[in-house]
Amino acid sequence: xxxxxxxxxxxxPAAGAPRPLPEGVRLERAxxxxxxxxxxxxxxxGGNWYWLDRLRWSREQWAEELAIPGREFWVxxxxxxxLGYVHLHPVVxxxxxxxxxxxxxxxxxxxxxxxxxxxxxxxxxxxxxIPERSELPAVVRVWVHTCTxxxxxxxxxxxxxxxxxxxxxxxxxxxxxxxxxPWVASGGPAxxxx
Numbered sequence: 001x002x003x004x005x006x007x008x009x010x011x012x013p014a015a016g017a018p019r020p021l022p023e024g025v026r027l028e029r030a031x032x033x034x035x036x037x038x039x040x041x042x043x044x045x046g047g048n049w050y051w052l053d054r055l056r057w058s059r060e061q062w063a064e065e066l067a068i069p070g071r072e073f074w075v076x077x078x079x080x081x082x083l084g085y086v087h088l089h090p091v092v093x094x095x096x097x098x099x100x101x102x103x104x105x106x107x108x109x110x111x112x113x114x115x116x117x118x119x120x121x122x123x124x125x126x127x128x129x130i131p132e133r134s135e136l137p138a139v140v141r142v143w144v145h146t147c148t149x150x151x152x153x154x155x156x157x158x159x160x161x162x163x164x165x166x167x168x169x170x171x172x173x174x175x176x177x178x179x180x181x182p183w184v185a186s187g188g189p190a191x192x193x194x
Contacts, residue, residue, distance in 0.1 A: 002148075003173045006155055008163035009143035013128040018121035025078040025115065027122050029133075030085075033073045035062030040186060041075065041085045045105040047185030050149040050175055055185055070097070070134040074126055076110065076119050083110030086123030090130055096140035099127040104144070105151065108182065116153065120161050149175075 021027060030037070039062055042054055054062075065071070070090040076083045084106035090099045104123060106116055127142040144163060146154045159165075184190050 001173050001175050003171050005145055005147040005169045005171070006165050007143065007145050007167040007169075008155075008158050008165050009141055010124070010162050010164065011141055014121070014124065014162045018125050019118055021076075021118055021122070022113075022115075025076065025083065027074055027076050027119070029126070030073040030075050033066060035059045035066060038062055038066060038073065038087075041073070041082060041087075042103060043185035043187075044082060044107045044182050045084060046103070047182035048108070048179050049105065049151060050179045051103070051185070052175075052180070055180075070130050070136045072126060072130065072133070074123055076106075076115065078113075079109065081107075081109060083107055083113075083115060084119050086119060086126070088123065088127050088130065090134075090136055090139075092137060093140075096138050097131065097136045098141045098143065099130060099139055101127065101142065101144040105154075116151075116157050117160065120157055124161055124163075149173075149179075 036059075039054070039057070042051060045051070068089065072088040074086045074088070076085060085103070086101060087103040088099055089102040090097050101123060104120060106119065110116075124142055128139050130136055131138055142163070144158060146158060
């Protein structure tokens with residue numbers, strides 16, 4: 001399958017605060033996130049979009065990722081369940097902190113509720129303000145990758161929030177015919193016969 005990947009960035013914070021979340025929806029920073037919960041979120045959101053590479057990660061690999069200074073998970077909740085999340089991954093360079101929006105997306109219960117843009121706005125604001133919550137230098141860039149395997153509105157959503165494409169790449173990928181879905185991605189059997 002041919003996959004197009006876009007790299008996008010913003011070099012200064014957006015003007016103004018993010019729009020408020022609707023009633024009954026809240027966004028929380030998951031300070032005590034465990035490898036189990038991080039993997040669950042990854043499978044819950046990414047199961048429909050071919051997020052496959054980290055499904056094979058060991059618990060130690062997840063723990064190592066979570067130990068990075070300044071790393072943050074922001075989880076969107078509604079109806080008592082996770083509706084989506086943002087994983088922010090800071091890297092300190094000589095010119096300051098570069099924050100990758102490593103993973104971002106909505107779970108099935110969050111789709112169709114006009115939450116994607118709101119979650120991204122809040123995630124971007126959190127990325128720019130990471131030094132307020134950690135001992136990292138000032139943020140000089142927020143960036144992200146998205147591709148044709150992500151949700152159909154992903155690229156447009158990033159661009160609408162002020163991120164600009166700085167690189168495009170096309171590759172041939174060997175992928176299953178369909179994405180595994182959140183059930184199988186989170187470790188459930190592929191059918192009731194297993």
